[in-house]
Amino acid sequence: MTHPPLALDRDGVCDYLAEVWPEAAGSFADGLVELEPGFARFVRRTGPADVRPGGTVSGPTLMHAVDEGGYALVLGHLGPAALAVTSHLSMDFLRRPTTGDLVVDVELLKLGRTQVPMAARVFVDDPGTPPVAVATIVYSRALVAGEG
Amino acid sequence: MTHPPLALDRDGVCDYLAEVWPEAAGSFADGLVELEPGFARFVRRTGPADVRPGGTVSGPTLMHAVDEGGYALVLGHLGPAALAVTSHLSMDFLRRPTTGDLVVDVELLKLGRTQVPMAARVFVDDPGTPPVAVATIVYSRALVAGEG
Amino acid sequence: MTHPPLALDRDGVCDYLAEVWPEAAGSFADGLVELEPGFARFVRRTGPADVRPGGTVSGPTLMHAVDEGGYALVLGHLGPAALAVTSHLSMDFLRRPTTGDLVVDVELLKLGRTQVPMAARVFVDDPGTPPVAVATIVYSRALVAGEG
Amino acid sequence: MTHPPLALDRDGVCDYLAEVWPEAAGSFADGLVELEPGFARFVRRTGPADVRPGGTVSGPTLMHAVDEGGYALVLGHLGPAALAVTSHLSMDFLRRPTTGDLVVDVELLKLGRTQVPMAARVFVDDPGTPPVAVATIVYSRALVAGEG
Numbered sequence: 128m129t130h131p132p133l134a135l136d137r138d139g140v141c142d143y144l145a146e147v148w149p150e151a152a153g154s155f156a157d158g159l160v161e162l163e164p165g166f167a168r169f170v171r172r173t174g175p176a177d178v179r180p181g182g183t184v185s186g187p188t189l190m191h192a193v194d195e196g197g198y199a200l201v202l203g204h205l206g207p208a209a210l211a212v213t214s215h216l217s218m219d220f221l222r223r224p225t226t227g228d229l230v231v232d233v234e235l236l237k238l239g240r241t242q243v244p245m246a247a248r249v250f251v252d253d254p255g256t257p258p259v260a261v262a263t264i265v266y267s268r269a270l271v272a273g274e275g
Numbered sequence: 276m277t278h279p280p281l282a283l284d285r286d287g288v289c290d291y292l293a294e295v296w297p298e299a300a301g302s303f304a305d306g307l308v309e310l311e312p313g314f315a316r317f318v319r320r321t322g323p324a325d326v327r328p329g330g331t332v333s334g335p336t337l338m339h340a341v342d343e344g345g346y347a348l349v350l351g352h353l354g355p356a357a358l359a360v361t362s363h364l365s366m367d368f369l370r371r372p373t374t375g376d377l378v379v380d381v382e383l384l385k386l387g388r389t390q391v392p393m394a395a396r397v398f399v400d401d402p403g404t405p406p407v408a409v410a411t412i413v414y415s416r417a418l419v420a421g422e423g
Numbered sequence: 424m425t426h427p428p429l430a431l432d433r434d435g436v437c438d439y440l441a442e443v444w445p446e447a448a449g450s451f452a453d454g455l456v457e458l459e460p461g462f463a464r465f466v467r468r469t470g471p472a473d474v475r476p477g478g479t480v481s482g483p484t485l486m487h488a489v490d491e492g493g494y495a496l497v498l499g500h501l502g503p504a505a506l507a508v509t510s511h512l513s514m515d516f517l518r519r520p521t522t523g524d525l526v527v528d529v530e531l532l533k534l535g536r537t538q539v540p541m542a543a544r545v546f547v548d549d550p551g552t553p554p555v556a557v558a559t560i561v562y563s564r565a566l567v568a569g570e571g
Numbered sequence: 572m573t574h575p576p577l578a579l580d581r582d583g584v585c586d587y588l589a590e591v592w593p594e595a596a597g598s599f600a601d602g603l604v605e606l607e608p609g610f611a612r613f614v615r616r617t618g619p620a621d622v623r624p625g626g627t628v629s630g631p632t633l634m635h636a637v638d639e640g641g642y643a644l645v646l647g648h649l650g651p652a653a654l655a656v657t658s659h660l661s662m663d664f665l666r667r668p669t670t671g672d673l674v675v676d677v678e679l680l681k682l683g684r685t686q687v688p689m690a691a692r693v694f695v696d697d698p699g700t701p702p703v704a705v706a707t708i709v710y711s712r713a714l715v716a717g718e719g
Contacts (some may be wrong), residue, residue, distance in 0.1 A: 128399075129700050148328050179360075180296050181417075186361035187342050191335040191650045195657060196658045201437075212327070212540070213334035215561075216511055217365040219688050219707055220415075221681045240538045242510070242563075244663050246690075246705060257572050261680060261690060261707065263663055265511075270327075276553050361684070363511045363709075365538050365661055367559055369533045376532075384557060385517045389685045390658070390711075392515050393558060405424050409532060409542060411515055411557065413659075415686075444624050462590075475656070476592050477713075482657035483635035491632050509630035513661040520579075565625075571686070 130165030131238050134206030137162040140199055147209045155199060162203050165235040168254075169196035172228050184224040184251075188262050190216065193247045196231035197264040201243055204235065205268065214242065214267035224259040227251040233264075241268055278313030279386050282354030285310040286318035286345055295357045303347060308348075310351050313383040317344035320376050332372040332399075338364065341395045345412040349391055353416065353419075360410050362390065362415035372407040376397040389416055407414065426461030427534050433458040436495055440473055443505045444494060451511075458499050461531040464550075465492035468524050480520040480547075485556050486512065489543045493560040494528035501564065502533065510538065510563035520555040523547040523553030537564055574609030575682050578650030581606040584643055591653045599643060601626075606647050609679040613640035616672050617699065628668040628695075633704050637691045640675035641708040645687055648679065649712065658686065658711035668703040671695040677708075685712055 135143060137159055145152040154171070161168035171192040179185045194213055200213050229249055236244040243266045248258040283291060284402040285307055299407035302319070319340040327333045342361055349359050377397055384392040391414045396406040431439060433455055439447040450467070467488040475481045490509055497507050525545055532540040539562045544554040560567035575653045579587060581603055589596040598615070605612035615636040623629045638657055645655050673693055680688040692702040 150324065176298065176686070180357040181360075183360060185342075186364065187335065187339040190338045190342075190364065194333075194335050194338075209328040212329075212368065212371060214330060215336050215366065215511060215627075215706065216338065216341065218363065219659075219680070219709070224359060228651060236663070236702070244665060244705075258680070261688075262707065263661065263707070265337065269394050355557060363515075363659060365559065367511075367532070367561070382556070384515070391558075392517060406532070407560065410538075411559070412511065413515070446620065472594065476653040477627075477656075479656060481638075483631065484659065486634045486638075486660065487631040490629075490634075496613040508627060508664065508667060510631065510664050511662065514659065516656065516658050519656060546682050557690065 130235055131204065133203045134163065135203050140202045141155055143202065143207055144243070154195065158195070159199050162199060165260055167196055167203065167233045167248040169230055169231045169233070171195065171231065173226060178226060181223070182226060184226060184229065186220060189220070189224070189229065189249050192229045192231045193218065193249060193262045193264055194235040197245050197266060198237060198245060200233045200245060201266045204238055209269065210269035211243070211266045212269070213264065215265040216262060218260055218262040220260045222257065222259045224251045230254050244270065262273055278354060278383055279352065280312055281310065281351045283351050287325060288350045288397050291350065295297045302343065303370055306343070307347050310347060315344055315348040315351065315381045317347055317379045317381070318376055319343065319379065321374060329371070332374060334368060337368070337372070337377065337397050338366055340366055340377045340379050340411045341366065341397060344381040344395060348381045348383060348393060349414045352386055352391070357417065358417035359414045360417070361411040361412065364410060366408055366410040368406065370407045371392065372399045377387055378402050391416065426531055427500065429458065429460055429499045431499050436498045439498065439503055441520055450491065453505050454491070455495050458495060463496040463499065463529045465495055465527045465529065467527065469493065469522060474522055478522060478549055480522060480525065483523065485516070485520070485545050486514055488525045488527045489514065489545060489558045491558055492529040492543060493562060496529045496531060496541060498563045500534055500539070504564065506565035507539070507562045508565065509560065511561040512558060514556055514558040516556045518553065518555045520547045526550050539564065559571060574679055575648065577606065577608055577647045577675050584646045586645065587651055595697060598639065603643050604673045606643060607623055608700070611644040611647065611677045613643055613675045613677065614661050614672055615675065616638065622670055623668070626670060627673070628670060630664060630672065631666070633673065633693050634662055636675050637662065637674045637693060637706045637708055640677040640691060641710060644679060644689060644709045646680055648687070652712065654713035655687070655710045656713065657690040657708065660706060664702055664704045664708040665700065666703045668695045674698050687712065
């Protein structure tokens with residue numbers, strides 16, 4: 128499957144975020160380890176605040192990481208489009224994640240005119256291991272603020 | 276639809292969390308405003324860290340709030356069951372939430388032997404307004420740790 | 424929650440379908456028992472072809488019924504819009520449906536410019552019993568054929 | 572990712588279905604073109620009854636095909652387990668499928684004790700083209716009939 132070219136490369140995405148969303152820019156500068164047409168890999172370090180009873184990384188932490196990875200891929204393809212928002216996320220948690228860093232691989236499914244659906248898989252530390260979660264995430268391009 | 280009785284009431288859930296998950300107990304003591312058979316209402320205050328460019332509460336903040344509301348309802352029905360984990364979450368974001376407090380209404384769909392599916396709606400400030408998001412969330416009861 | 428008015432009432436939807444999709448018109452004329460702003464009730468009779476080993480109505484039969492109920496509500500609100508298509512369906516099967524007629528209640532969540540999300544519940548025979556399945560279904564309005 | 576071995580191979584699945592579900596056996600004998608550990612390919616021929624206004628294969632036809640492909644993979648891994656039922660299906664429709672045969676590729680995500688989650692992609696005619704839909708489907712193993 129051929130993918131459309133990127134509008135912004137990895138550094139372009141990080142520079143853009145430093146400008147429009149400085150609070151979040153650090154986690155992208157740190158975690159966006161790969162960005163190419165149709166694909167992004169985002170690493171999210173986890174700490175004690177992300178852990179639930181039983182020593183498992185919490186579900187919301189995984190969802191947050193998937194949302195960040197998807198946002199990076201959307202910005203890469205749409206260029207300066209900070210107003211794109213998540214319109215759908217569906218996630219299946221397959222295995223209790225042991226504590227470790229989350230590796231999120233995101234694949235572009237379609238660069239639609241209004242909707243950008245993506246598929247994501249989440250691994251702990253090593254993307255060669257079975258995924259701990261899979262997700263579908265859809266970003267919605269802002270045509271007119273408040274509409275859609 | 277008749278619901279099974281609660282195993283723990285609102286204060287029982289908060290006391291239990293204070294014991295097993297002190298880091299999270301405060302947000303439940305604060306936000307769990309209603310808990311009855313088959314239903315929980317959870318309020319999550321939002322702050323600057325939850326806001327995205329454009330003045331919208333972020334998707335992960337909404338997902339986190341739904342996950343917390345669902346967890347409270349699961350504990351209410353299962354009793355001391357801290358090891359129950361989210362096994363599925365599907366969320367549709369309907370309207371850009373203006374900044375404000377999130378009100379999450381969670382309804383029990385079934386108290387299954389291994390799976391507890393619930394339906395949730397998220398409002399900003401007032402549950403009489405149109406929901407900003409709807410979700411299905413499933414918690415999985417831990418039969419044996421690591422299994423499922 | 425106030426809903427926008429209907430563009431076509433129940434008979435208008437059935438007449439329109441008789442014209443553009445005669446193969447399907449009969450099941451709507453038969454099954455669309457209620458259509459009002461923001462809500463449709465659709466009944467689908469089941470027969471031996473819909474049953475799986477164990478005497479359960481099959482999952483695809485339930486999904487089909489939800490899709491039909493959602494389509495009726497979309498046509499009611501959008502008027503002659505046969506080209507609207509399902510863009511997302513997420514369904515949780517809660518209880519093994521005994522054989523009987525399926526009652527699908529569909530609620531409009533938003534009449535968006537490009538996306539129309541709805542929530543559905545499926546009952547067997549009697550909508551006063553616990554639902555056998557819940558679903559979120561999104562129809563996409565055709566802006567330009569092939570786009571989206 | 573290594574997958575557990577099959578309990579039944581392709582012919583074993585078809586023979587088993589001929590015995591317990593003769594009404595459906597033909598479509599599997601015809602369409603189950605590949606079955607190996609962790610993967611199934613299922614082809615569903617489409618006809619006039621599957622087409623919607625606009626010349627598009629209907630959403631329920633795609634869902635049905637995914638459900639059949641998933642069922643074949645579940646039987647392959649669980650062996651004679653006709654009572655396994657769909658417990659969740661989430662599907663994103665990406666492109667309007669032109670009329671043609673549907674090719675469904677199903678991948679095992681986990682062979683759980685009670686839940687079997689799978690990821691599926693649907694193509695028209697050629698699995699080398701962009702998918703027209705992606706899905707997550709979960710089958711639930713019947714521990715005790717009516718329970719879960």
